[in-house]
Amino acid sequence: MSTIIKIKNKTNWLLTIILGLGLLILSFIILIIIPLSSLQEESSFFILHYISFTAPFTVFFILFLYIWLWNTFGKTVLTIDPETIKIEYKNKLFASPKTYLKKDINQIEIKDFQVERYKLGVRYHFSLSGSTYSVVFIHNGNEIRLIDWITETKASEIVNEIKNMWY
Template sequence: MPIIIKIKNKPNWAVTIVLGLGLLMLSFIILIIIPLTSLQEQGFYAVLNFFSSATPFAAFFILLLYFWLWNTFGKTILTIEPEQITVRYKNKLFTKPKIYLKKEIDQVQVKDFQVEKYKFGTRYRFSLSGSTYSVVLIQSGNETRIVDWITETKASEIADEIKKMWS
């Protein structure tokens, strides 16, 4: 029987408010201002003018909506089965579930990314709540983070559940 673990994102409320205001402003532009300016044209040119004017705003709206939904309502859902792990991101646009097979995974680890070294230098992350830990799968020398920015206890619980199911 699979084990299902749901991890809710901790929203950054400043980002939520700013992106929400941006979404409202873009909605107003797309639904009110652009149609009013398109009324100056006649027939087919009005429709063409509307779509050519609204397309960049609609693309930016979708981009803001992507970040706002994930930041505000995002959840990572892990389904741990005897032979695989399925990672789903709820309320994240344009993502499909990722499946990791047990036979391809060498190790499950908990890592602290408060100080992260990468090929261009070092990145320091600070968190009052201590949410700098990730659950990492090691596959042929490559690290894949399946859950990010959680506390050490939560990361250890998830890693222990995976190890217990797969032992």
């Protein structure tokens, strides 16, 4: 018997609107402006001209789409089995599901990342809703974040669900 936990990302609406407009503008440039300017080239250089001018805009389009999809529709799905935990990121481009075995996980805990320490300094995260907590576990000596930027109560619920299933 497995338990499935779905956690929806908090949507940053300002980012969604700005990136949505950016996607529309980049689509207009890629599909209308560049082909019209490429038509002025000789027929043999049309394809080369189109590809060379479209490539940078396509890269930005994919980057904006990646961020926009995850921000707007992103969802983390945890599937907890008696011996494994599987993490899937729905609506996140280029992310494959990850599976971890219970025997490889040493500890499951909640961490507050309001103040995050790095080798090169400190980063402060401010959230009006208190969504600075993460569910992490120690896997073969490495700290792995399961779910980021949730409230303490939601993190406690998830950790309790995992512990009830495994212990």
